[in-house]
Amino acid sequence: xxxxxxxxxxxxxxxxxxxxxxxxxxxxxxxxxxxxxxxxxxxxxxxxxxx
Amino acid sequence: xxxxxxxxxxxxxxxxxxxxxxxxxxxxxxxxxxxxxxxxxxxxxxxxxxxxxxxxxxxxxxxxxxxxxxxxxxxxxxxxxxxxxxxxxxxxxxxxxxxxxxxxxxxxxxxxxxxxxxxxxxxxxxxxxxxxxxxxxxxxxxxxxxxxxxxxxxxxxxxxxxxxxxxxxxxxxxxxxxxxxxxxxxxxxxxxxxxxxxxxxxxxxxxxxxxxxxxxxxxxxxxxxxxxxxxxxxxxxxxxxxxxxxxxxxxxxxxxxxxxxxxxxxxxxxxxxxxxxxxxxxxxxxxxxxxxxxxxxxxxxxxxxxxxxxxxxxxxxxxxxxxxxxxxxxxxxxxxxxxxxxxxxxxxxxxxxxxxxxxxxxxxxxxxxxxxxxxxxxxxxxxxxxxxxxxxxxxxxxxxxxxxxxxxxxxxxxxxxxxxxxxxxxxxxxxxxxxxxxxxxxxxxxxxxxxxxxxxxxxxxxxxxxxxxxxxxxxxxxxxxxxxxxxxxxxxxxxxxxxxxxxxxxxxxxxxxxxxxxxxxxxxxxxxxxxxxxxxxxxxxxxxxxxxxxxxxxxxxxxxxxxxxxxxxxxxxxxxxxxxxxxxxxxxxxxxxxxxxxxxxxxxxxxxxxxxxxxxxxxxxxxxxxxxxxxxxxxxxxxxxxxxxxxxxxxxxxxxxxxxxxxxxxxxxxx
Numbered sequence: 001x002x003x004x005x006x007x008x009x010x011x012x013x014x015x016x017x018x019x020x021x022x023x024x025x026x027x028x029x030x031x032x033x034x035x036x037x038x039x040x041x042x043x044x045x046x047x048x049x050x051x
Numbered sequence: 052x053x054x055x056x057x058x059x060x061x062x063x064x065x066x067x068x069x070x071x072x073x074x075x076x077x078x079x080x081x082x083x084x085x086x087x088x089x090x091x092x093x094x095x096x097x098x099x100x101x102x103x104x105x106x107x108x109x110x111x112x113x114x115x116x117x118x119x120x121x122x123x124x125x126x127x128x129x130x131x132x133x134x135x136x137x138x139x140x141x142x143x144x145x146x147x148x149x150x151x152x153x154x155x156x157x158x159x160x161x162x163x164x165x166x167x168x169x170x171x172x173x174x175x176x177x178x179x180x181x182x183x184x185x186x187x188x189x190x191x192x193x194x195x196x197x198x199x200x201x202x203x204x205x206x207x208x209x210x211x212x213x214x215x216x217x218x219x220x221x222x223x224x225x226x227x228x229x230x231x232x233x234x235x236x237x238x239x240x241x242x243x244x245x246x247x248x249x250x251x252x253x254x255x256x257x258x259x260x261x262x263x264x265x266x267x268x269x270x271x272x273x274x275x276x277x278x279x280x281x282x283x284x285x286x287x288x289x290x291x292x293x294x295x296x297x298x299x300x301x302x303x304x305x306x307x308x309x310x311x312x313x314x315x316x317x318x319x320x321x322x323x324x325x326x327x328x329x330x331x332x333x334x335x336x337x338x339x340x341x342x343x344x345x346x347x348x349x350x351x352x353x354x355x356x357x358x359x360x361x362x363x364x365x366x367x368x369x370x371x372x373x374x375x376x377x378x379x380x381x382x383x384x385x386x387x388x389x390x391x392x393x394x395x396x397x398x399x400x401x402x403x404x405x406x407x408x409x410x411x412x413x414x415x416x417x418x419x420x421x422x423x424x425x426x427x428x429x430x431x432x433x434x435x436x437x438x439x440x441x442x443x444x445x446x447x448x449x450x451x452x453x454x455x456x457x458x459x460x461x462x463x464x465x466x467x468x469x470x471x472x473x474x475x476x477x478x479x480x481x482x483x484x485x486x487x488x489x490x491x492x493x494x495x496x497x498x499x500x501x502x503x504x505x506x507x508x509x510x511x512x513x514x515x516x517x518x519x520x521x522x523x524x525x526x527x528x529x530x531x532x533x534x535x536x537x538x539x540x541x542x543x544x545x546x547x548x549x550x551x552x553x554x555x556x557x558x559x560x561x562x563x564x565x566x567x568x569x570x571x572x573x574x575x576x577x578x579x580x581x582x583x584x585x586x587x588x589x590x591x592x593x594x595x596x597x598x599x600x601x602x603x604x605x606x607x608x609x610x611x612x613x614x615x616x617x618x619x620x621x622x623x624x625x626x627x628x629x630x631x632x633x634x635x636x637x638x639x640x641x642x643x644x645x646x647x648x649x650x651x652x653x654x655x656x657x658x659x660x661x662x663x664x665x666x667x668x669x670x671x672x673x674x675x676x677x678x679x680x681x682x683x684x685x686x687x688x689x690x691x692x693x694x695x696x697x698x699x700x701x702x703x704x705x706x707x708x709x710x711x712x713x714x715x716x717x718x719x720x721x722x
Contacts, residue, residue, distance in 0.1 A: 007535035019540055022240065026232045031190035035235070042239050042537075043246065050533045 014049055021045045052192055054640050054668055055137035055144075059714075061117040062101070062134055063094045063109070064698075066711035071095075073640075073670060074691025081663050081689045084672045084714075086696030091712040092672035095696070096644045099202050102134040102149045104195045105168070115151065118709040121159045129154050130161060140192055145172045147189055159709070193639075197226055200614050205645040208614075209606035220613065221583040227617045228555045229634025233548035240541035247534035254527035259520045266513045273506050280499045287492035290485050297482045299597075306472040307479075314463050317456050324453045331446040338438050345432040356425040359418055377405050551634075559616055566612040566665075570657045575599055577609050585609050604650045611658065614641065615665035622667060640668040647677045656681040663689040693717035 006015060022042055029035035054073040059065040073082045086092045097107040101115075120130045135148040148169045153161035170185035182188050193201055199208075200223050225231040252263040301311040380402055384392050392399045467479035517531075560579055567577035567587075578586050587609055588596045599605075624636025646662065647655045659682040662669050673682075697713040 006539055007532055009532065010536055010539075015536070015539065015543075018536070019543065022236055022540060022544075023232055026236050026239070028191070030226070030231060030235075031187070031194045031196075033196070038235075038239050039242050039246075042243050046243060046247075046533050046537055050529070050536050 010050065018045060018049050021049075052638055052640060053139045054670070055139065057095075057098065057137075058133075058135040059098055060133045061120040061130055062098055062132055063115060064091050064117065064710055064712045065094070065098075065714065066117045066119045069712075069714040071694055071714055072692060072716075073668060075668070076691040077667075079689050079691030080666075080668050081686060082668075082670045082692040082694075083678075083686065083690045084670070084694045084696065085675065085678060085717070086672060086712075087674055087698065090696040090698035092644050092674075092696065093204065094712075095672060096202055096204065096642065098134045099136070099642060100198055102136055102147060103189050103193055104198065105149065105166075106195070106198075116153050116161050117711060118159045119707055119711045121153070121155050121161050122707075122709055124155050126155050126157060129164060143172050143174075145170060147171075147185065194226060196222055200227070200617065201639055202642045203614070203644070205607065205611075205643050205647060206649065208610040209603050209649075216585060216610075217583040220579065220585055223613075223617060224555065224559060224579075224583070227621050227637075227639075228559070230548065230552055230555060232634070233544055233551065237541050237545045237548060240537050240544065243537040244534050244541065247530045247537060250530035251527045251534060254530060256520070256527075259517065259527065262513055262517045262520060266510060266517065269506050269510045269513065273503055273510065276499055276503050276506070280496060280503065283492050283495050283499065287489055287496065290489050290492065294482055294485045294489070297478050297485070301467065301475065301478055301482075304472070304475055304478075306470055307467055307475045310463050310467055314460060317460055317463075321453065321456045321460075324449050324456065328446055328449045328453070331442050331449065335439060335442045335446075338435060338442070342431060342435040345428065345435055349428070349432055352425050352428050355421070359421065359425075362418075374406055377402060558620060559613075562616040562620060563609075563612050566615050566661065567609055570608050570612065570654060570661055571605065572653060572657075575605070577612055579613075585613055604654055607650060608654060608658065611646070611665075615661070618666045638667050640670060641666040642670040644672045645674065645677060646671050647673070647682070652679060652681060655679060656685060659685040662686070 006012065022045055025038065025041040025045065026035070029038050029041075053075060055075065056070055056072045058068065058070040060068050071082070071084070074080060084092065084095065094109060097109050101107045107115075115132050116130050117132075124130055130153045131150060132153060133148055133150040135146060137144070137146045139145070146169075148171075149167070150169075151166045152164045154164050155161045168185045168189075170182040170188055171179055172182065174180050199219065225234065248263055248267070252260045255263075298311060298315070301307040302315070380386055381392060381399070386392055386398060386402060390398050392402055464479060464483065468476055468483070470476050470479070518535075556579065563577045563579065563585075567575075573589075575587050575589050578588055580586055587599050587601050587605055589599050591597050601609075618639045618641060621636040622638055624634060625638055626636070641662075647658060650658060655677070656679075662671065663686075671686075693716070695715050695717055697715045699707070699711050699713070701708050701710050
């Protein structure tokens with residue numbers, strides 16, 4: 001899957017929002033050496049935004 | 052985070068309830084705590100880490116309870132140990148408390164019965180509330196992995212600058228400056244891409260499944276080759292460093308010094324010559340790009356010119372009658388002689404027939420200008436030839452010069468190899484071997500880069516095929532879209548990470564050096580290398596820099612400068628208007644036990660002058676010997692709060708057989 005182009009059917013606003021949510025999720029678990037559950041958090045964000 | 056007050060109860064040698072109120076005055080932002088060795092300075096520092104992380108670095112770490120407090124109760128009774136900290140963070144006031152209950156056994160031994168951590172805060176309505184996740188929250192405010200940055204022992208802080216301090220430095224920079232968030236995001240998004248591709252593969256057609264498999268296989272190959280490439284680059288870099296060391300050594304040995312210096316100069320000259328040759332090649336390319344068409348176009352140009360000239364000679368251009376003149380007559384329906392021109396009549400048709408030999412004004416003007424331009428092109432072609440000849444001549448001269456330099460370099464190498472002094476010959480021989488190895492690495496690197504590029508092109512082609520693959524299965528389509536989106540996010544964040552990492556490294560380097568040079572007396576400078584080593588360097592000649600043999604004091608100053616840099620950059624970001632989720636910055640205090648460590652008096656004075664500027668709030672714990680006159684002169688006027696640790700030796704104190712320390716607020720006079 002090309003990471004270079006914004007995917008069809010996804011708008012810039014959604015991407016910006018997703019990026020912000022992903023970074024917030026990472027920030028919340030930054031203090032953990034091993035951020036348990038972060039993969040699930042990120043997948044939840046993706047599945048919530050891309051339906 | 053702004054510290055307000057620390058309260059201790061029966062914590063180690065601090066018997067009963069003791070407290071420190073920190074200075075929150077902007078102009079007098081230092082809190083000084085005086086104490087002799089063994090009076091409890093390090094214990095006080097550990098009170099913070101025990102509160103935040105349930106962790107202390109002291110002898111007998113299990114003996115938390117004040118011996119005196121235990122001695123005063125009966126067997127079976129409980130003694131409470133607690134540390135509380137009032138602080139403000141991002142506009143909210145908090146009180147964090149860690150409490151442990153101990154039950155006395157015999158003598159002064161006690162066992163832990165219970166443990167609790169609480170974090171209370173005042174909400175926007177003034178109500179007191181309790182956080183449900185106090186440990187997590189405290190770790191977010193002051194991450195445990197960075198505790199050595201915020202709570203540090205001045206006598207061991209020089210370890211940051213030591214050879215194995217890189218990991219701590221890298222961790223600190225990445226964490227405080229927001230790089231960790233970006234780096235982690237790219238890794239975790241990679242995982243998401245893999246997961247959704249897997250789903251797409253499972254849900255999709257066989258064709259799509261095969262394409263995805265193939266792509267995954269190529270991705271794996273790319274990863275493996277990139278790892279190998281990185282390894283070769285690293286080895287090459289280490290070998291180049293070794294060559295550089297040998298050349299330095301040769302420049303120091305009497306038998307080889309002159310030749311090595313000449314070699315160094317020639318290598319520089321060779322670099323300039325190569326740059327010239329490259330510039331000349333660019334000039335040639337530009338000439339060809341702008342005027343290279345001329346030799347091919349000239350035959351057609353000349354023929355066109357001849358054709359137009361013939362028409363001029365025949366009088367066909369410019370023509371006697373213009374088309375618009377004929378059109379005007381037909382429109383007016385009257386000839387210049389006065390005859391009416393009615394459609395369908397002979398005069399009308401005759402005048403209309405003039406259009407055949409009339410000329411368009413626009414076309415004729417254009418034709419005339421073309422004739423003019425065509426004759427100029429001949430001159431342009433001449434100019435092209437002469438310019439290219441000039442560049443080629445220059446390039447040939449440079450190539451000759453390059454050959455001359457290379458021949459001399461070979462001669463020097465032979466001379467050094469023949470040198471009677473064995474070590475010089477050995478060094479030169481080793482150098483040649485290493486250059487050979489570098490050549491091998493270069494070839495391997497080139498081959499790998501080409502192969503990786505080829506694989507990436509293949510992968511791109513597969514990605515395009517995958518994107519185009521017709522897929523009717525909705526679940527597969529959705530999974531593919533999610534994978535594409537995750538990949539897009541990953542690439543965006545990865546780009547941001549690379550750009551930001553460079554920016555952070557530059558900012559950190561500039562600031563560390565700024566602070567370091569404000570303190571250090573010698574002409575040294577501090578730098579964080581690419582592998583996150585905190586180096587102290589000095590210049591040798593105009594272009595070289597070498598690490599110095601660092602004293603403990605210099606390492607301490609470098610470490611202090613580094614910590615101050617991170618705290619100040621984080622604060623600047625916090626106070627700026629820039630909005631970035633990954634790095635909002637923050638306000639952090641500096642809490643130091645023995646900040647002057649093993650510094651000599653000059654550096655003690657300079658450090659004490661810089662300390663108040665290093666953070667919004669500074670807490671220092673010092674012995675009497677560290678509170679010299681020079682230090683006192685620098686710090687007294689910025690010390691908003693002062694305390695001393697009043698240690699009671701069991702032998703001297705009546706009524707108790709156990710040591711204890713009181714925290715006494717200083718209200719004036721000398722310590």
